[in-house]
Amino acid sequence: MAEAQHVLDAPSPEPRSGIYDADGYLAEDFLEPVAAAIEAEDAAFLRETVGPLHESELGDLLRNLDEDERQALVRLMGEEFDYTALTEVDEAIRLSIVEAMPNEQVAEALRELDSDDAVYILEDLPEDDRKEILAKLPFRERLRLRRSLEYPEESAGRRMQTEFVAVPPYWTVGQTIDYMRDEEDLPESFAQIFVVDPTFKLLGAVDLDRILRTRRPAKIEEIMHETRHAIPAETDQEEAAQIIEQYDLLSAAVVDENERLVGVLTIDDVIDIVQQEAEEDIRRLGGVGDEEISDTVVTAARSRFLWLFVNLATAILASLVIGLFDATIQQMVALAVLMPIVASMGGNAGTQTMTVAVRALASRELDIYNAARIVRREVMIGFLNGALFALVMGIVASLWFEDAALGQVIAIAMMVNMIAAALAGILIPLVLDHFGADPAIASGTFVTTVTDVVGFFAFLGLATWWFSG
Secondary structure, three states, X not given: OHHHHXXXXXXXXXXXXXXXXXXXXXXXHHHHHHHHHHHOOOHXXXXXXXXXXXXXXXHHHHHHOOHHHHHHHHHHHHHHOOHHHHHHOOHHHHHHHHOOOOHHHHHHHHOOOOHHHHHHHHOOOOHHHHHHHHHOOOHHHHHHXXXXXXXXXXXXXXXXXXXXXXXXXXXXXXXXXXXXXXXXXXXXXXXXXEEEOOOOEEEEEEEHHHHHHOOOOOEHHHHOEOOOOOEEXXXXXHHHHHHHHHXXXXXXXXXXXXXXXXXXXXXXXXXXXXXXXXXXXXXXXXXXXXXXXXXXXXXXXXXXXXXXXXXHHHHHHHHHHHHOOHHHHXXXXXXXXXXHHHHHHHHHHHHHHHHHHHHHHHOOOOOOOOHHHHHHHHHHHHXXXXXXXXXXXXXXXXXXXXXXXXXXHHHHHHHHHHHHHHHHHHHHHHHHHHOOOOHHHHHHHHHHHHHHHHHHHHXXXXXXXHHHO
């Protein structure tokens, strides 16, 4: 017993030394010898140095090499290259590597991967290449991958792993254990055994710890539990991840429209999905779509152009509002100095509210049942901050231009625009979500337009009315 306790208390292995520097980046004294070995085509050095890397470490290495070096590394490593690392890099890098390989080599590489990783690589390839690669795989593997690829992108069916353990309910615990020991075509790791009928309809599941604690003669149907959180294959991957997160599951069964077991989603899949969805939301809020850091200049410029063009159109709209008050601005230059402050404060306040709203919609924390309460909350926040900054800016403008009336005008305009910003920041994402549009894509442009137009109109309109009277 003391020996077992000693093993449990033993320190965990330290990270591989010499790969990362103190800041967590790949160390130069690791990168430089690898790059030199690639240039010298020293395959033996690469297999010895790069071969033992974890897939995530190999992914970091690929990101730090240029395109020619990546392709050369894969070629020189040969069978020692871990193709799972291709799931750790973005689409542009993955495609540049895979498209440089013969389809026969890609097919051979996919045979060594779990089905979810293989699908992840296949789904980005051109249709012709995908069909040719699938044709070179054994029938059973080809069928599994094709079935996953038939499900919609970013669905549970696309992300699931089709390797799982399923047994009939009349088997004993002993039969199940012997099956797991003898069967070679099983996943490398799993936490549950699923119970199915002859048509593969899902009946329940048994956790491995329950199997180990039950005597061999017991029937599986006696110890199984219902899988209350089976996920339909058509379910969006983000919703599937939320189900697993909500119920603290290590894995979840994926079923087709007939409730037949077709795959399993595991916790590592969920982590990948959550990270992918978070990155996607951030990019869309910034108006850069699906752009990756490794994309070419032309590709990146094209992905950003649309929303920059929309932003230009909305900026022209704000300028037209300013043009309505050009006579007032000419009479009082101070207005031209102060009006960007009103618009800027409203834009920042609107962006804050919009960010909270978009994230709450994505995580299902904001819905039709609590929308009214959240809208009131954001309006009150806008009112409170508007009052505070109106007081500050009113005093600053009065002292700056020695005009108390001007201070009152900008204070009122600041209040109006901060409240408008709060309303726009919460209502625009809600409206877009209601009509089936992704609120992360377009909210920023529309919120900025509202705060600019309302800010300029309120400030310049009040100034025109106040000083002309």
